[in-house]
Amino acid sequence: MSRPWSPSPFLKASAVLHAGAAVGAAVDPSTWPWALGAVVANHAVITTAGLLPRTTLLGPNLTRLPAAAQARGEVALTIDDGPDPKVTPQVLDLLDAAEARATFFCIGWRARLHPALCREIVARGHRVENHGDSHSNAFSLFGPGRMRADIAAAQATLADITGQAPLFFRPTAGLRNPFLDPVLASLDLRLAAWTRRPYDTRDGRPERVLARLTRGLGAGDILLMHDGHAALTPDGLPVILSTLPVLLQSLGAQRLRPVTLQQSLQ
DSSP: OOOOOOOOHHHHHHHHHHHHHHHHHHHOGGGHHHHHHHHHHHHHHHHHHHTOTTOOTTSOOBOSOOHHHHHTTEEEEEEEEEOOTTTHHHHHHHHHHTTOOEEEEEOHHHHHHOHHHHHHHHHTTOEEEEOOSSOOTTGGGOOHHHHHHHHHHHHHHHHHHHSSOOOEEOOGGGOOOTTHHHHHHHTTOEEBOOSBOOOTTTOOOHHHHHHHHHTTOOTTOEEEEESSSOOBOTTSOBHHHHHHHHHHHHHHHTTOEEEOHHHHTO
């Protein structure tokens, strides 16, 4: 399955700029320094955009739930880098206790190691989505062929294990390049970022992680947490296990309902 792809307005403008620079330099060679400068500046902006996980310059990007979901008082808990056999089952128990639903962005190779855990995520009413097969730190440097192969491998793995094809993709650390949007269109996947990021793979201080998640928290927010690669608290506990119960209590007190990304679109 695939869907039609159209470049973002920014990428269309970039293409026009490149063509104009080439024509201008051909017609009047004396203008080549200006043409080159314009192209270099444009590439700098493109590169910077790839380092901004929430930007839409390079293509559509879900960073907040739709208006209808906001009106229903919904938020989305998204949990990355699993499945982790030590952490994920405890996360599932905490979610069950609060009757909350979450979206798990799972890594392909980890899913192949722990397929029963992926099936358990779905059996408990959550969604498994695509976080790439290799979770490479160099993902944003991949060319289109390698990028498509990596995402497609995870897509096939997760669909085979859970019986549900992922609908969303999130790249490693949210970093990407202009090749990602057409690749996602070819695989019928949507890019999903977040509203709130707690840096819980680097910061094991529960109070700091919670503050980043809850300050100004409201309907429509997409929260990012990690069951895989979670930082440890001073007591040696994965920080998600320390912060998630308090976060869920806070959501309940504000009458905010945690749903999956798929549910928020309904």
